[in-house]
Amino acid sequence: MEETSLLCLLFLSSLPVSTTNQARLTVSPSSSQVFKRDFVSLSCEEDDSSAGWTLRRNTTTEQRTQCGTDWGEAAGFSCVISYIVTKDSGVYWCESREGATSNSINLTVSGGTVILQSPVLPVMEGDDVTLLCKTKATPSILSATFYKDGSLIRTESTDHMTIHNVTRSDEGLYKCYIGSHGESPSSWITVTEKPTTTAPPTSGAPPPKEIPQTSGAMPSPPLSSLHLVLRLVCHLVVFCPYFISTLLMVSLCRHRPTGHHLVSMVTSPSHPGKAE
Ligand SMILES: *[C@@H]1O[C@H](CO)[C@@H](O)[C@H](O)[C@H]1NC(C)=O
Numbered sequence: 001m002e003e004t005s006l007l008c009l010l011f012l013s014s015l016p017v018s019t020t021n022q023a024r025l026t027v028s029p030s031s032s033q034v035f036k037r038d039f040v041s042l043s044c045e046e047d048d049s050s051a052g053w054t055l056r057r058n059t060t061t062e063q064r065t066q067c068g069t070d071w072g073e074a075a076g077f078s079c080v081i082s083y084i085v086t087k088d089s090g091v092y093w094c095e096s097r098e099g100a101t102s103n104s105i106n107l108t109v110s111g112g113t114v115i116l117q118s119p120v121l122p123v124m125e126g127d128d129v130t131l132l133c134k135t136k137a138t139p140s141i142l143s144a145t146f147y148k149d150g151s152l153i154r155t156e157s158t159d160h161m162t163i164h165n166v167t168r169s170d171e172g173l174y175k176c177y178i179g180s181h182g183e184s185p186s187s188w189i190t191v192t193e194k195p196t197t198t199a200p201p202t203s204g205a206p207p208p209k210e211i212p213q214t215s216g217a218m219p220s221p222p223l224s225s226l227h228l229v230l231r232l233v234c235h236l237v238v239f240c241p242y243f244i245s246t247l248l249m250v251s252l253c254r255h256r257p258t259g260h261h262l263v264s265m266v267t268s269p270s271h272p273g274k275a276e
Pocket residue numbers: 057058063064091093104
């Protein structure tokens with residue numbers, strides 16, 4: 001009895017899973033700040049192309065406007081802004097026809113001569129993060145000064161600074177300054193918690209060392225076919241529980257002689273007398 005109701009529940013609860021879809025927004029060049037007149041390409045990487053993903057943005061003057069019709073040039077799943085201007089600064093995201101949204105990206109277009117190249121996507125606790133202070137002018141930068149939340153972090157004798165082993169406290173608003181050129185706009189860096197799902201015990205044996213690159217001569221598949229395989233696996237993973245639980249439920253429900261009250265919860269109530 002309970003097995004059947006459990007299966008019926010499983011069947012019902014697995015239904016929404018099969019309609020789940022997601023998208024991920026990426027930007028190229030991978031920087032949250034760009035110079036005016038730069039070329040920028042944004043892409044929605046989606047699981048389900050039939051969901052009708054569109055790329056949208058909010059700026060100070062417009063809201064939820066769409067690539068291709070209101071700004072930019074749609075090119076497949078990408079959107080290209082070939083000559084970006086300061087009023088293109090804003091928050092960009094992908095949105096499906098049903099209203100599902102991807103991650104969003106803050107893009108700042110600088111009309112000045114200095115930008116800070118910081119990670120566009122959230123960084124994970126424990127990662128190393130490199131901030132690059134870039135100018136349009138001379139390539140030889142003698143020193144750059146980096147700020148977080150308005151306070152000086154440090155001055156480097158190069159154009160970049162690396163924060164090792166980031167923690168949640170490194171999250172904040174960063175900018176940089178190059179003497180004789182000026183300062184960059186500010187960009188927010190988000191630090192996310194490390195997922196703790198498969199954390200191995202730390203006190204026991206040391207974790208296995210990474211397999212040396214030299215031992216495996218296995219050719220890695222090109223990115224496009226890897227993407228296809230991932231997509232196939234994804235579809236299988238989503239569809240299998242639904243398919244198996246449907247089969248199980250149908251066979252169990254059909255072979256149960258009593259308990260019509262339970263069966264009638266999932267079968268159509270318009271044929272109460274036709275139950276086998
Ligand atoms: C864009 O603007 C709309 C309308 O003001 C708002 O509801 C939405 O949250 C904004 N989206 C983002 C990602 O900021």
